[in-house]
Amino acid sequence: MSKKSLAETKRCYHVQGGTTLKGRIQTEGAKNAVLPLLAASLLTDEPLELSNVPQVEDVHTMVSMLTELGKKVSISEDVYRIEENGDLQPNAPYELVRRMRASFNVLGPLIARLGQAQVPLPGGCVLGPRPVDFHVKGLQALGADIKLQEGVFHATSTQLKGAELYLDFPSVGATHQLLTTAALIPEKTVIYNPAQEPEVYELIYLLKKMGAQISTAPDRIEIIGQQKLSGTNYRVIPDRINAGTYLIAGAISGGEIVVECIPGHLEALLVKLREMGFTVEERDTEVRLATSVKAKGIHLETRTYPGFACDIHPQMMALMALAEGDSLIRETVLADRFGQVPELVRMGADIKAQENTAFIKGVDQLQGTEVYATDIRSGAALILAGLAAKGETRMVDSGHVPRGYVDLAGKLSKVGASIEVEMI
Numbered sequence: 001m002s003k004k005s006l007a008e009t010k011r012c013y014h015v016q017g018g019t020t021l022k023g024r025i026q027t028e029g030a031k032n033a034v035l036p037l038l039a040a041s042l043l044t045d046e047p048l049e050l051s052n053v054p055q056v057e058d059v060h061t062m063v064s065m066l067t068e069l070g071k072k073v074s075i076s077e078d079v080y081r082i083e084e085n086g087d088l089q090p091n092a093p094y095e096l097v098r099r100m101r102a103s104f105n106v107l108g109p110l111i112a113r114l115g116q117a118q119v120p121l122p123g124g125c126v127l128g129p130r131p132v133d134f135h136v137k138g139l140q141a142l143g144a145d146i147k148l149q150e151g152v153f154h155a156t157s158t159q160l161k162g163a164e165l166y167l168d169f170p171s172v173g174a175t176h177q178l179l180t181t182a183a184l185i186p187e188k189t190v191i192y193n194p195a196q197e198p199e200v201y202e203l204i205y206l207l208k209k210m211g212a213q214i215s216t217a218p219d220r221i222e223i224i225g226q227q228k229l230s231g232t233n234y235r236v237i238p239d240r241i242n243a244g245t246y247l248i249a250g251a252i253s254g255g256e257i258v259v260e261c262i263p264g265h266l267e268a269l270l271v272k273l274r275e276m277g278f279t280v281e282e283r284d285t286e287v288r289l290a291t292s293v294k295a296k297g298i299h300l301e302t303r304t305y306p307g308f309a310c311d312i313h314p315q316m317m318a319l320m321a322l323a324e325g326d327s328l329i330r331e332t333v334l335a336d337r338f339g340q341v342p343e344l345v346r347m348g349a350d351i352k353a354q355e356n357t358a359f360i361k362g363v364d365q366l367q368g369t370e371v372y373a374t375d376i377r378s379g380a381a382l383i384l385a386g387l388a389a390k391g392e393t394r395m396v397d398s399g400h401v402p403r404g405y406v407d408l409a410g411k412l413s414k415v416g417a418s419i420e421v422e423m424i
């Protein structure tokens, strides 16, 4: 296994500001939906075929993880076929868990399939501390014995059992972890206060196709698993966070853009864009955004779905930096999602962050300079800010943006942006 993934190669995005975007962007499959679907392939010894899989680095990391654990993954364009390749292995390599927190979600499926697993604690993260206590508590309630020794969770179980589980916070990752595990327990499990993100529903639909019985209510998910699950095929939904990024790119450039996506997954964003003064029209499988007046400042607070997604707030912050009047973003989901703040300030934005709140006073112009991505979404936000800035913005990224976007620079360039990517 290579010690350094392609994603970790440094890139410099040279963005020339001042172009107006116009055209249509097709949104790739949803990264945060496909990662748990790939992990769910561990639940069965039959082939699983996923289509509309985005070619992003996080998907490549998960494929490497599955390969290490004993699966064979054949790729034909956006179709990934995952088959068993000999005996499954219970050890998840730290090198892969370190790169991506979502790879921790192999823990439950491995316990359910093998009765044992060794998975390292995911490393620290630029988005603030992100514990895994809900995952561990839930798996213990399902009958797993889990001990943390020298940074690695050692899990065993002779017989998993159904249970009533409650999440203190509707965590997306913990809901995925517990759903996949419960799907292989032939008893009833109830998850109270689960995450309700579309990416959770994607996993539910897949597990149902694989044979699990699952019903949902606003406050819970009920699962009756099976002793054995079957293989199936599944097409992944478009990525709502990336679709939102493309719409905001159109907005910040003062342009007119059509983004192919599922409009219903973007309601909170679309309402906020209208509040800022943009014209937003929803059609069956696309959203059209047009600019006619200068954007107005607004307030927003991130929430779990259907609230405003924390993964779109950095991009909105770039837009608010140039809007008329005051804006405010309160982040309530992740401990620290403000990595873009000092970089936007270096471009001339007037933003003050205090604890979980950013106060933004709109300025007339941003100025291109050298800025750094601290995570996937801050990188995207800085590229968007560069579209509207005076002169050239050099956005240096040590591998975050390709983890979540398929050729972001190319997609934006096709609709009028001027972005060159240099490997450094």
Ligand code: EPU
Residues within 6 Å of the ligand: 031, 032, 033, 035, 101, 102, 129, 130, 131, 132, 133, 134, 135, 136, 169, 170, 171, 172, 173, 174, 195, 199, 241, 310, 311, 333, 334, 335, 376, 377, 404
């Ligand atoms: N939390 C705990 N204990 C746990 C699990 C979560 O305290 O055991 C807390 C976290 O610290 C955080 C909150 O619960 O404050 C929400 O975390 P969640 O578990 O929902 O996040 P996640 O599953 O780790 C996913 C996305 C993130 C996205 C968050 C929030 C994937 C692969 N990742 O992470 O996506 O920001 O949900 O919506 O689905 C991104 O795409 O850029 C990204 C970071």
